[in-house]
Amino acid sequence: MTRRALACLLPFALVACATNAAAPTPPSTPTPAPAAAPTPPASALLPKVPQPPERPVAPAPVTDPAIPREQRIQAFVDYAVGTYQADPAFVRSVLAQAQYQQKIIDAMTRPAEAVKPWRDYRPIFLTDARIEGGRAFYAANRGALDRIAAETGVPAEYIVAIIGVETSYGKITGNYRVVDALYTLAFDYPKRAPFFAGELAQLFALGKVEPQLDILALKGSYAGAMGMGQFMPSSYRLWGKDGDGDGQRDLLTHLPDVFASIANYFVVHGWQRGGPVAARADRDAAAADFVPESLDPVYPLADLAARGYRPQAGQPTAEGATLLSLDGEMGKEYWLGYRNFYVITRYNRSPMYALAVHQLAQAIRNGGAVGAP
Known part of the structure; x- marks a missing residue:
């Protein structure tokens, strides 16, 4: 989530010197202005953390609100077929069964990260119940979690904290049909239609590589995120992992795959083994x-x-x-x-989200209680 820099401008003081023909008045000595904080040249900055290519978004014929809706839907069918070799009859059949949901639009306009300050946002996730739930979840799955942590360098408590923040350890994974959420946001939320129409196309691509998934039955968040780790279709397709070698990637409820996929998401986005957050x-x-x-x-x-x-x-x-x-x-x-903090913001672009994950992970690891950080 990019934030605009606030420029700090120091006003220039204009000193007028009155003159007198008989005896000129010496100019007063201006009071020195306070020094501005030094701004380093661009060459002094460190390189950015390398990132994978941006996920594709849908083109204008699919997302331009000036184009009639039916034309956009037909353009979407062409896009999904041409980009991911989806079956056109299947795409049309699924879209015909998708339903617009006004409450999805309402939810998108008031995310907690946008309307709450940190003092109100933090207590949502840093509760005694969530900390104790995370410690119990870690204890129950320590073997699988520690194995993934050793393989990837992503500490187990951060994998657990992601699941805790996203779904309360799998208890709340979302009740919206994923296809309804993506359909609504693709065709009725112009502000982010390119992204969500791209994700809707990725849902059809995911269904091809994971045929065990019934994309009409998938449930998730109002944004179309699925499973215990709340992966969007593109994240599921590109970075989901088969954590136990059974030949399938089930990020809905299968814990080995969930753990491996969250860790892989961090690794792909630049996680530094042993680095601070x-x-x-x-x-x-x-x-x-x-x-x-x-x-x-x-x-x-x-x-x-x-x-x-x-x-x-x-x-x-x-x-x-x-x-x-x-x-x-x-x-x-x-x-x-630090670098690993930035990686957590690739999971959710809010810095408050990343800090909540970090503090929850530390509390799970250390057994801390809720209180001021």
Whole structure:
């Protein structure tokens, strides 16, 4: 989720000097303006974390709201057939059974990340029940989780925390038909129609490679995400893993596949084995506000220190970070997000989501109770 940088402009002081023919008045000495926080040249920034190619989105003939709906639907059939070799009769049959859901549009316009500050967002996920549920889930599946962690470098508690945040350890995976959610958002939510129409086409492509899935029966979230880890169709198709070698990828309820797929998603997006995730930071009293343009961890810690932001004593460090400024329960909180923090934001672009996953993972691992971080 990209955030705009806020430019900090210092006004120029104009000093007028009155002159007198008999005795000129010496000019007053202007008060020095406070120094702005240093901005490093682009060459000083670190490289961005390499990412896989962007998932394809549907073209304008499918998504342009100025085009009549029936024409867009026919263009979608052509797109799904031409791109993924879907059977045209099957695509038309499925679309004929898809249903528009107004409540899906309503839900998309008010996600928690957009309307809640951190002080209200954090308590949704950092509860005693969720922490204890995560510890119990980890204990019940320790063998499989630790095996995946050893193979991939993704700690088991982060896999568990993703499942805990997404579906309360598989208890809440969504009651919308996936095809209804994607159909509604593809043809009635112009703001993100290219993405969701692309995901609808990916659903047909997924059905070809995983024929055991009945795509008309699949249930998921209002955004069309499925299973314990809430994978979108493209993520399921591209990065889902067969975790136990049975020849199928079942990310709905089959735990070996769920664990392996979440870990693989992190690895594909740049997870660093043994690397830190985030650190609480202190801000110097004289530091200027700084809002990075993105969540990419491209700022060396020395640069952030020059701006007045440093990891608190005892917190982990890394080569590069981004800076988060959040409205916490006790006031402003400052966090440094490292490479692995950025990877978690590829699962969900909200930095508050990534920080909630991180804190839940730490509580599951350490047995911590809910309270101020």
